[in-house]
Amino acid sequence: MIEYKDMGIPKVLNKKNRVLLRELTKTDFKLRYQGSVLGYLWALLRPLMMFAILYIVFAKLLRLGNDIPHYPVYLLTGTVLWSFFTECTSQGIQAMLARGDLIRKISFPKYIVVVSTTFTALINLAINLGVVVIFALINGVQPSLSWLMVPVFIFELYALSLGIAFLLGAINVKYRDVMSIWDVCIQALFYAVPIIYPVTMVANSSMLAAKIILLNPIAQAIQDVRYSLITTEATTTWNFFNNPIVMAIPIVIVVIILIVGSIYFRRKSKFFAEEI
Amino acid sequence: MRREIGKRILINSPENENAIEVHNLHKSFRLPTERSWGLKQAIFNRLRGIKGYKDQKVLKGLNFTVKQGEFLGIVGRNGSGKSTLLKILAGIYYPEKDSTIIVNGNLVPFIELGVGFNPELTGRENVYLNGALLGFSNKEMDEMYDDIWKFAELEKFQDQKLKNYSSGMLVRLAFSIAIRAKGDILVLDEVLAVGDAAFQQKCNNYFASLKEKKQTIILVTHSMENVRRFCDRAIMIEDGKIAAEGDPSEVAEKYMSLFK
Structure with a gap:
């Protein structure tokens, strides 16, 4: 029996690739907190500390979000999801360079390297969401069926992060400037996404700005998680536009970025071993 | 700029007597000519119509076959293209357009020992990681775990971090994992040159x-002693072409004469 296989088409997650993916994810997770006294606790402490800073500055000093119920948990949810997005993309973009030794020495589907780092970010997110839920319950948020929608929006955010990591990661192999550019983009995006401020505040001064903000898939996903998890007072793309066609825009953006990213990555990955 | 690539065909037909066929194998690398290698330079070059790299031809049309059960030695000076050839066979580099490689069966390469070894992890963790990179499932690793440490004679150090191992210990552990690999074709790059005399004997x-066992093996080496001792046939590569092919002693002789 003759079996032809084109090496350009990796058998997506066959058994061998699954084992590799799991081992690389485990290694990644272990290494990230290696040598620190508090170890894995940092996965929890980082977003909590960021939350504490934002809470003191924006909720207490600047008095933002007074009209949103459960504002502290609302803020925490936003920061946790934002950390996930930045971790996923930054680590994903650098993954190829970080694992250059493997890419130069063995033949395996390169996307495993990127996916394993994003899995590490997913594990961190799961831990952090546990904290969010505990905080929410303490804060008096009533558990409801809408909580079941949360994984859907997280999946959307993950798909977006993965698409960005594939696209920019592939370019970053050759042009290392990409990482620096992305760092600046992240800074800018942080303010373009309603994490610390309520969308209604923007809408009061400029309706157009609020609309643009809510078409960003990151903002849409975060607001939807807040809506389903914390409070129906959260402004979502859906209840702001109330138009199914407009609602589709952020989702289309995610799908396009993921498809373009994957195709570009697959095409470029053939030469990673030579270029790294 | 899209680069066209050649074919690397994987088949699985035991009745075919050839394990590997290489037809008209060419490979060149793009070496950047500029000192800085970034986005600015790339845009600058594009505007001025400069390529920004030069093509370095490494392999210039190789043709050979490896029969099933054959122990083939590949020799050549540093920079002759041996390692590039191995990496193409292993599927790490892509061959250039018009080249064809047919690999019949499961090919397991050892370009370097201990790929993915991480100094911050313990010996145990590294064994499992390295095993996964070689394509073993966790169940298979569990089964051979004790044997690996026994063969490496390092049982006492299993839970030490790898950074506390000596370089000899590292190589022994890596080799001990590597030899578990089962493939129809093994491709080995210089892995014989490891450890002290006693460990050499084991290797x-x-x-x-x-x-x-009549395992199909391709061995790249600088040791003519090993070529004469193990190989059924040998190939000498010089300047990206096959300069000699055939009886191991004769090829070894020719190789030695390069240095006279």
Whole structure:
């Protein structure tokens, strides 16, 4: 029996690739907190500390979000999801360079390297969401069926992060400037996404700005998680536009970025071993 | 700029007597000519119509076959293109357009020992990681775990971090994992040159046992002693072309004469 296989088409997650993916994810997770006294606790402490800073500055000093119920948990949810997005993309973009030794020495589907780092970010997110839920319950948020929608929006955010990591990661192999550019983009995006401020505040001064903000898939996903998890007072793309066609825009953006990213990555990955 | 690539065809037909066929294999690398290698330079070059790289031809049309059960030695000076050839066979680099490679069966390459070894992890963790990179499932690793440490004679150090190992210990552990790999074709790059005399003996025994089992092997080496001892046939590569092919002693002789 003759079996032809084109090496350009990796058998997506066959058994061998699954084992590799799991081992690389485990290694990644272990290494990230290696040598620190508090170890894995940092996965929890980082977003909590960021939350504490934002809470003191924006909720207490600047008095933002007074009209949103459960504002502290609302803020925490936003920061946790934002950390996930930045971790996923930054680590994903650098993954190829970080694992250059493997890419130069063995033949395996390169996307495993990127996916394993994003899995590490997913594990961190799961831990952090546990904290969010505990905080929410303490804060008096009533558990409801809408909580079941949360994984859907997280999946959307993950798909977006993965698409960005594939696209920019592939370019970053050759042009290392990409990482620096992305760092600046992240800074800018942080303010373009309603994490610390309520969308209604923007809408009061400029309706157009609020609309643009809510078409960003990151903002849409975060607001939807807040809506389903914390409070129906959260402004979502859906209840702001109330138009199914407009609602589709952020989702289309995610799908396009993921498809373009994957195709570009697959095409470029053939030469990673030579270029790294 | 899209680069066209050649074919690397994987088949699985035991009745075919060839394990590997290489037809008209060419490979060149793009070496950047500019000192800085970034986005600015790339845009600058594009605007001025400069390529920004030069093509370095490494392999210039190789043709050879490896029969099933054959122990083939590949020799050549540093920079002759041996390692590039191995990496193409292993599927790490892509061959250039018009080249064809047919690999019949499961090919397991050892370009370097201990790929993915991480100094911050313990010996145990590294064994499992390295095993996964070689394509073993966790169940298979569990089964051979004790044997690996026994062969490496390092049982006491299992839970030490790898950064506390000596370089000799590292190589022994890596080799001990590597030899578990089962493939139809093994591709080895210089892995014989490891460890002290006693460990060398073990390695040589391992190679002798492979030869006895009629395992298909491609070995790249600088040791003419090993070429004469193990190989059924040898190929010498010089400047990206096959300069000699055939009887191992004769090829070894020609190789030695390069340095006179």
